[in-house]
Amino acid sequence: MSPEFALMPEQASSVSAEYDALLFTEIGISVFFGVGICLAIMFLAWRYRAGSEVDRSDPPEGDMRLELLWSGIPLVIALGLFVWSAKLFITMRTAPKNAMELHVIGKQWMWKIQHPGGKREINELHVPVGKDIKLVMSSEDVIHDFFIPAFRVKMDVLPGRYSMLWFKPIREGTYRFFCAEYCGTSHSKMIGRVVVQSPADYASWLSGGGNNEPPEVAGKALFESFRCGTCHREGLTGRGPVLDGLFGKQVRLAGGGMVVADENYLRESILDPGGKIVEGYQKLMPTYRGQIGEEGLMQLIAYLKSIAPDGKQPEEKR
Amino acid sequence: MTPAAATDRRHYLNASYTAASWLFTVDHKRIGILYLLSVTFFFLLGGAAAVAFRLELLTPAGDLVTAETYNNLFTVHGVVMVFFFLIPAIPAVLGNFLVPLMIGAKDLAFPKLNLTSWWLFMIGGAITLGAVITGGVDTGWTFYTPYSSTYANTSVSTAIIGVFLTGFASILTGLNFIVTIHTMRAPGMTWFRLPLFIWAHYAASLIMVLGTPVVATVLVLVVLERSLGLGIFNPNLGGDPLLFQHLFWFYSHPAVYIMILPAMGVVTEIIAAFSGRRIFGYKFIAFSSLAIAGLGFLVWGHHMFVSGQSMYAGIIFSFLSFLVAIPSAVKVFNWTATLYKGQVRMLTPMVYAMGFMGLFTIGGLTGLFLAAMALDVHFHDTYFVVAHFHYIMVGGAVMAYLGGIHYWWPKITGKLYHEWWGRISAVVIFLGFNLTFFPQFLLGYLGMPRRYYAYPEEFQVLNVMSSAGASILGIGYLIPLVYLVWSLKYGPDAGPNPWGAKGLEWETYSPPPTLNFDTTPVVECEAYDYAAGEMAPELPGTQGHGSSTSEEAGSSEP
Ligand SMILES: [Cu+2]
Ligand SMILES: [Cu+2]
Numbered sequence: 001m002s003p004e005f006a007l008m009p010e011q012a013s014s015v016s017a018e019y020d021a022l023l024f025t026e027i028g029i030s031v032f033f034g035v036g037i038c039l040a041i042m043f044l045a046w047r048y049r050a051g052s053e054v055d056r057s058d059p060p061e062g063d064m065r066l067e068l069l070w071s072g073i074p075l076v077i078a079l080g081l082f083v084w085s086a087k088l089f090i091t092m093r094t095a096p097k098n099a100m101e102l103h104v105i106g107k108q109w110m111w112k113i114q115h116p117g118g119k120r121e122i123n124e125l126h127v128p129v130g131k132d133i134k135l136v137m138s139s140e141d142v143i144h145d146f147f148i149p150a151f152r153v154k155m156d157v158l159p160g161r162y163s164m165l166w167f168k169p170i171r172e173g174t175y176r177f178f179c180a181e182y183c184g185t186s187h188s189k190m191i192g193r194v195v196v197q198s199p200a201d202y203a204s205w206l207s208g209g210g211n212n213e214p215p216e217v218a219g220k221a222l223f224e225s226f227r228c229g230t231c232h233r234e235g236l237t238g239r240g241p242v243l244d245g246l247f248g249k250q251v252r253l254a255g256g257g258m259v260v261a262d263e264n265y266l267r268e269s270i271l272d273p274g275g276k277i278v279e280g281y282q283k284l285m286p287t288y289r290g291q292i293g294e295e296g297l298m299q300l301i302a303y304l305k306s307i308a309p310d311g312k313q314p315e316e317k318r
Numbered sequence: 319m320t321p322a323a324a325t326d327r328r329h330y331l332n333a334s335y336t337a338a339s340w341l342f343t344v345d346h347k348r349i350g351i352l353y354l355l356s357v358t359f360f361f362l363l364g365g366a367a368a369v370a371f372r373l374e375l376l377t378p379a380g381d382l383v384t385a386e387t388y389n390n391l392f393t394v395h396g397v398v399m400v401f402f403f404l405i406p407a408i409p410a411v412l413g414n415f416l417v418p419l420m421i422g423a424k425d426l427a428f429p430k431l432n433l434t435s436w437w438l439f440m441i442g443g444a445i446t447l448g449a450v451i452t453g454g455v456d457t458g459w460t461f462y463t464p465y466s467s468t469y470a471n472t473s474v475s476t477a478i479i480g481v482f483l484t485g486f487a488s489i490l491t492g493l494n495f496i497v498t499i500h501t502m503r504a505p506g507m508t509w510f511r512l513p514l515f516i517w518a519h520y521a522a523s524l525i526m527v528l529g530t531p532v533v534a535t536v537l538v539l540v541v542l543e544r545s546l547g548l549g550i551f552n553p554n555l556g557g558d559p560l561l562f563q564h565l566f567w568f569y570s571h572p573a574v575y576i577m578i579l580p581a582m583g584v585v586t587e588i589i590a591a592f593s594g595r596r597i598f599g600y601k602f603i604a605f606s607s608l609a610i611a612g613l614g615f616l617v618w619g620h621h622m623f624v625s626g627q628s629m630y631a632g633i634i635f636s637f638l639s640f641l642v643a644i645p646s647a648v649k650v651f652n653w654t655a656t657l658y659k660g661q662v663r664m665l666t667p668m669v670y671a672m673g674f675m676g677l678f679t680i681g682g683l684t685g686l687f688l689a690a691m692a693l694d695v696h697f698h699d700t701y702f703v704v705a706h707f708h709y710i711m712v713g714g715a716v717m718a719y720l721g722g723i724h725y726w727w728p729k730i731t732g733k734l735y736h737e738w739w740g741r742i743s744a745v746v747i748f749l750g751f752n753l754t755f756f757p758q759f760l761l762g763y764l765g766m767p768r769r770y771y772a773y774p775e776e777f778q779v780l781n782v783m784s785s786a787g788a789s790i791l792g793i794g795y796l797i798p799l800v801y802l803v804w805s806l807k808y809g810p811d812a813g814p815n816p817w818g819a820k821g822l823e824w825e826t827y828s829p830p831p832t833l834n835f836d837t838t839p840v841v842e843c844e845a846y847d848y849a850a851g852e853m854a855p856e857l858p859g860t861q862g863h864g865s866s867t868s869e870e871a872g873s874s875e876p
Contacts, residue, residue: 006764006776007760007764008763008764009763009764009765019692019693019696022690022692022693023687023693023763026686026687026690026693030683030684030686030687033679033683034679034680034683037650037651037654037675037679038676038679040654041654041657041672041675041676044654044657044658044660044662045657045662045664045672048593048657048658048659048660048661048662049661049662049663049664050594050661050662050663051661055659056659056660056661057659058659059595059596059658059659059660060598060655060658060659061596061598061599061600062598062599062600062601062602063599063655066599066651066655067599067602067648067652070647070648070651071644071647071648074643074644074647075641075644078640078641078643078644078686079640081640081686081690082636082637082640082689082690084690084692085636085690085691085692085693086633086636086637086691086692088692089623089629089632089633089636089691089692089695090629092692092695093629108469141464141469142462142464142465142468142469143462143464143465143559145624145699147699147765147767149696149764149765150765152695152696153695153696154624154695154696154698154699155624155626156624156625156626158553158559158560158625158626159464159552159553159554159559160553160554160558160559161553161626163626176765176774178765178767179767180698180699180700180767181462181699182457182458182462182465182699182768182769183465184389184456184465184469184470185385185386185389185456186385187389187769187770187771188380188385188767188769188770188771188772188773189772191774272556289554
């Protein structure tokens with residue numbers, strides 16, 4: 001993050017280099033075609049300028065082979081670019097399993113970030129180098145967008161659902177992040193910096209002051225204070241399904257259909273329980289909309305995830 | 319009849335001088351002039367907003383205006399330029415004036431509907447401007463929810479009602495063109511004898527009629543959520559914010575083609591006329607317009623690759639976006655081939671058309687960067703996107719619009735403008751444009767997000783370049799304003815056909831009589847029927863060719 005003028009953003013994540021390779025390939029192709037067409041236009045306009053003494057007999061009115069050629073060649077090139085970009089896009093959107101998970105909450109006009117151990121920070125994001133990092137993000141108000149140019153990653157942060165962003169920093173240093181989705185008056189103030197540290201430095205930063213309890217511990221406390229367990233427990237008195245081991249499993253819904261119990265499903269189950277009813281159960285659960293805030297939700301979900309130790313991380317494909 | 323006598327001749331301009339004869343005219347040519355004056359006003363207004371925020375962006379800190387003002391400025395710029403200038407510019411001004419003339423008709427099919435369209439446009443414009451003056455609008459022209467529907471404290475609903483009405487102006491224009499082109503062609507004017515300007519307008523009209531109702535509906539839904547609290551887009555009310563984006567872009571991507579297809583039509587006419595030969599690959603250009611209009615409806619999701627739309631949807635939208643580039647490329651290649659064995663005259667409209675080709679090519683090629691999902695992840699909502707769409711919409715559509723204004727100016731006004739000033743303006747605009755917008759590609763790659771009031775220092779150099787370019791661009795746009803107005807009084811009479819161009823509009827007088835032709839023309843030859851190797855007049859305004867065509871037009875049968 002140097003305040004000096006540069007022509008390229010730094011390459012600081014595992015996808016930056018391939019991103020730039022694809023970009024410069026496209027630039028090369030574009031320059032070739034762009035310059036080619038400009039030269040052709042200039043040459044023809046000069047050679048056939050009005051009154052010049054050149055052969056103008058039988059000007060062609062069209063040529064099927066030419067038309068096929070100049071639609072076919074760009075088509076093939078376009079398809080090649082499409083395939084390459086689609087592959088890279090899938091990589092960029094599919095978080096590796098076991099990535100370290102951080103929670104990000106955007107609100108007008110700041111970013112709140114919480115680390116797995118519970119440590120929080122505002123408008124700063126500390127991460128260890130060489131580790132897969134996954135951000136689980138949500139907004140408290142309008143749509144925001146988390147954008148780290150040096151990592152070539154960006155994802156909208158929406159109210160009412162979770163979106164995911166993952167990256168693997170490959171170089172220590174500080175880099176800017178921005179809110180890239182216009183969100184009102186101080187949109188341009190919603191910026192911060194990513195601090196990529198060696199694992200040791202990161203660990204010592206984590207253990208520095210201001211540690212909060214880990215989100216799953218806070219979530220367990222919420223689970224108890226909201227008395228979720230009165231329904232969600234084993235035995236005849238349990239009127240709701242047992243939640244242990246739920247995360248990552250397929251859930252069979254009443255009226256047919258299956259869903260994967262990912263973060264968004266858990267969120268919906270808590271805020272809008274009537275929306276998807278689990279097969280074999282009644283529509284009994286009350287909504288907690290308005291009672292549990294964004295942070296509480298993230299903590300509850302972190303707790304539900306912690307009681308599903310072998311629950312597979314569902315692949316992020318949305 | 320000779321051009322000298324044109325001053326005493328009755329034509330659409332001197333038919334009557336009363337205000338009512340203009341404000342309530344049903345003559346498509348007069349309505350075209352009304353639109354010309356209106357969109358010029360809106361262009362100057364949108365341009366003034368741009369000047370203001372480019373000044374603010376000279377320094378990294380927000381210092382010249384407040385953040386609220388800045389957000390209002392870019393919103394006004396976007397709303398005015400998109401809905402009140404770019405969408406109506408070519409169809410409602412040049413299309414209105416030329417569609418009946420080019421197909422040999424007396425007027426559009428529904429003259430009163432045409433007048434209604436202009437009135438709706440003006441009322442819509444007045445309401446939107448009222449909103450801007452009274453409470454401001456700060457949502458960006460994209461009106462994204464739930465910001466627009468719940469959180470913004472500005473006059474969003476009023477502004478939206480104005481845009482809504484303007485949408486109907488556009489629907490009426492499109493409807494009028496479609497019916498006119500189907501039913502009012504002169505005897506002998508078959509579909510494949512139509513000038514490609516008409517094909518382009520036909521394709522654009524389809525989009526206006528099919529797409530605009532969707533954006534009108536979604537905007538009304540925003541107003542309903544704002545005023546009545548209906549939960550449509552805001553998740554706290556049980557709505558879905560992405561629904562807005564889907565519906566909005568379902569129209570607003572094709573809207574780009576409402577701007578660019580007519581622009582391509584204009585450029586096609588200019589290139590044929592100033593190459594003095596039949597356009598290369600007529601049918602390919604004609605059908606590529608329809609292909610663009612059709613495919614254009616299937617690619618809206620490329621605005622939403624990082625919005626939370628599913629990854630698989632993104633892949634399909636990306637694929638279709640790559641496909642829609644092909645018909646545009648085909649047009650550029652065919653225009654280039656038209657120069658081959660032509661008699662190329664670099665007069666003002668042709669200089670504008672060449673500028674269009676260069677800038678549109680850059681805009682189109684950078685569009686492929688954004689169609690590639692992986693690249694779009696980084697470029698989305700940065701200045702790269704801003705640069706890309708200005709290359710298409712300003713470098714493309716506005717260059718073509720100005721080229722068209724210059725090409726048909728003698729027909730519209732009966733006067734010739736100053737040729738050298740014309741070429742100078744085209745070159746100044748081309749250079750100013752590139753200096754303004756090329757640095758923005760780099761800014762976007764470096765990561766500067768759009769709609770930023772203040773920005774980190776490392777982006778300053780490029781922003782200063784861009785602002786400097788904008789001042790040149792601004793001057794470039796003012797030059798034609800001066801010499802075109804000047805020509806109205808001092809310009810030499812143009813005669814019916816100063817360029818030696820083909821097409822029915824050149825076979826009647828300049829300016830045309832109220833009913834366009836003395837007798838209904840009968841078409842016996844193909845479009846662009848230039849004799850091979852024929853030399854057109856060297857410079858416009860000389861008698862020769864012009865007066866002889868005038869005699870032809872004056873006599874009853876062409
Ligand atoms: Cu923002
Ligand atoms: Cu689009």
